[in-house]
């Protein structure tokens with residue numbers, strides 16, 4: 001498919017990731033139809049986008065004209081039926097397999113047959129999502145990183161039946177967004193989480209076994225390996241519940257005990273210590289950090 005024919009892109013789900021994806025699409029000249037279940041969520045997403053654009057303007061990275069372009073390029077709707085207007089769809093709703101499969105089945109009915117349906121899932125099989133549609137050759141993973149306007153990577157994940165034409169199209173689209181798309185196969189965790197999560201898990205084991213303090217472990221990885229953030233600070237940023245969920249997916253999907261989530265991680269999640277978003281994880285956060 002010629003990416004020049006892609007003008008109107010629907011983003012389904014206006015949470016953390018959908019908001020960032022909508023912003024990047026609009027900044028790069030695409031018309032965005034941003035969809036979520038409630039108007040209040042959509043208004044909040046628009047406010048977040050404008051706040052980020054204002055911040056970039058104050059730093060001299062964007063102009064008032066860029067802001068107008070973004071304002072003009074995004075419309076919001078609580079109706080999935082607006083997908084009829086879309087040339088391309090990126091789904092970024094909550095990470096629940098049944099919800100995603102239901103949305104893909106509906107998108108399959110609503111959109112023209114040639115439209116590519118991409119998902120931003122972190123851990124659900126693209127092949128499984130594609131099987132909810134009659135066009136699995138046009139279903140593909142586009143795994144953006146958080147925060148989307150800042151992070152350069154998009155993992156591109158073909159399902160078992162995804163066509164080469166679909167892969168080529170999303171590769172070109174990713175580059176048009178100023179990102180670096182990298183292809184990964186449809187196995188649990190793709191590349192990013194397959195490599196990252198065992199490292200975070202090992203850091204938590206090291207903490208639990210008293211190999212080092214939180215500060216010692218993060219400092220070793222920052223100064224010794226040149227990582228911009230230590231693994232424990234990164235786990236807090238991602239959310240300890242999300243880390244546990246992805247480790248469970250790797251553990252169950254690959255069946256290798258090396259992915260077994262650390263008992264300390266399970267205990268912290270059970271206690272509601274979820275990292276930045278709850279105010280307490282490996283570090284303590286106050287309002288100004290949130």
Ligand SMILES: NC(=O)c1ccc[n+]([C@@H]2O[C@H](COP(=O)([O-])OP(=O)(O)OC[C@H]3O[C@@H](n4cnc5c(N)ncnc54)[C@H](O)[C@@H]3O)[C@@H](O)[C@H]2O)c1
Nearest residue numbers: 013014015016017018036037092093094095120121122146
């Ligand atoms: N947060 C991350 O760091 C990250 C990174 C990469 C990928 N992801 C993936 O991105 C997706 C979204 O994650 P998030 O962190 O933005 O979650 P989030 O909870 O911030 O947002 C999810 C949004 O989906 C909406 N939603 C739920 N059901 C819907 C429906 N039927 N129709 C329309 N909208 C609906 C919710 O109202 C919510 O606004 C997930 O698949 C997640 O695995 C997340």
